[in-house]
Amino acid sequence: MPALRMYTLNFGVEYVPKSLSVPGGGEHTITTPIYGALVETPDGMVLLDTGIGRRALDDPEFLTACYGADRHPSAAAGEPLEVALAELGFTLADIALAAVSHLHLDHTGGIPLLAAAGVPVAIQRDELEYGRARAAAGTEGEIAFYRDDYLDVEDVTWVLLDGATELAPGVDAIPTPGHTPGHQSYGVHLPATGNWIFTADAADLAENLHEHKRCGSCAEDLEAPLAQESVEHLISLAESRDARLIPGHDPIVWKAIWHPEGGHR
Ligand SMILES: [Zn+2]
Known part of the structure; x- marks a missing residue:
């Protein structure tokens, strides 16, 4: 059974070296949107990724450590998730289920808000374990985990996934580990x-998909082969489903998608 309707959500903008997206991509800065989707299904609204949060945006020390002093991300005033929902006429109370692809700060910002609103958050079990254990230790290379978003947040109702899962009619989680240990696509x-x-x-960019290039950064270096497998899996899955493949942070693809006011049908 298909979902009913899908809205795209824009949470803000990041400025990152291209090498983060593509191995050997160079250190010049690319401007990349942070986005997600809200899908209306027969089982209610499903939020796919939660963007960057106000707490991280207002934490310049962390932003400098994570992105560099001159590359702080930007977003509209307020909580990016609430602002993006409001633009469509929705609030947190309209969401039945949320999901996070992984626990990097540009995807976890809405978790505290969702927890407060009583919305369950679906995540791969491996990702939460990694975020709670190894990433929580704060080792170098794991800097993009903003622990305030998901550790010590009261009352997060985690829905732990073990692999490919239907989240609601017409919406499924697709495990794509490598960028982080429990990364998932949708x-x-x-x-x-x-x-x-x-x-x-x-796959941040269309280039990753055109050229079969894995993501440029892996939380664990050892996982680069997994990241490559994940890109190949996405490409072949898109072929078998005859799907539009939307990369995670591509400014050109993002603008090329028509964002109809009433959502995509
Ligand atoms: Zn990201």
Whole structure:
């Protein structure tokens, strides 16, 4: 059964060296949007990724450590998730289930808000374990985990996933480890436009998909081969589903998607 409708959400902008997205991509800065999707399904609204949060945006020390002093991300005033929902006429109370692709700060910002609103958050079990254990130790290379978003947040109702899972009719989680140990992408099936696959950070840019290049950064160096497998998996899944493949942070693809006011059908 397909989902009913899908809205795209824009949470802000990051400025990152291209090498983060593509191995050997160079140190010049690329401007990349932070985005997610809100899918209306027969089981209620499903939020796919939660963007960057106000707490991280207002933490210049952390932003400098994570991005560099002259590369702080930007977003509209307020909580990016609430602002993005409000633009569509929704609030947190309209969401039945949320999901996070992984625990990097540009995807976890809405978790405290969702917890406070009583919205369950679906995540791969491996990702939460990694975020709670190894990433929580704060070792170098794991800097993009903003622990305030997901550790010591009261009352997060985690929905732990072990692999490929249907999240709601027409929405599924697609495990794509490598960028982080429990990274996941999303499939959305709509009645008129068919299949979509949101790769999240398994493929930041269309270039990753055109050129079969894995993501430029892996939380654990050892996981680079897994990241490569994940890109190949997404490419072949898009082929078999005849899906539109939407990379996780591509400014050109993002602008090329028509964002209709009433959502995609
Ligand atoms: Zn990201």
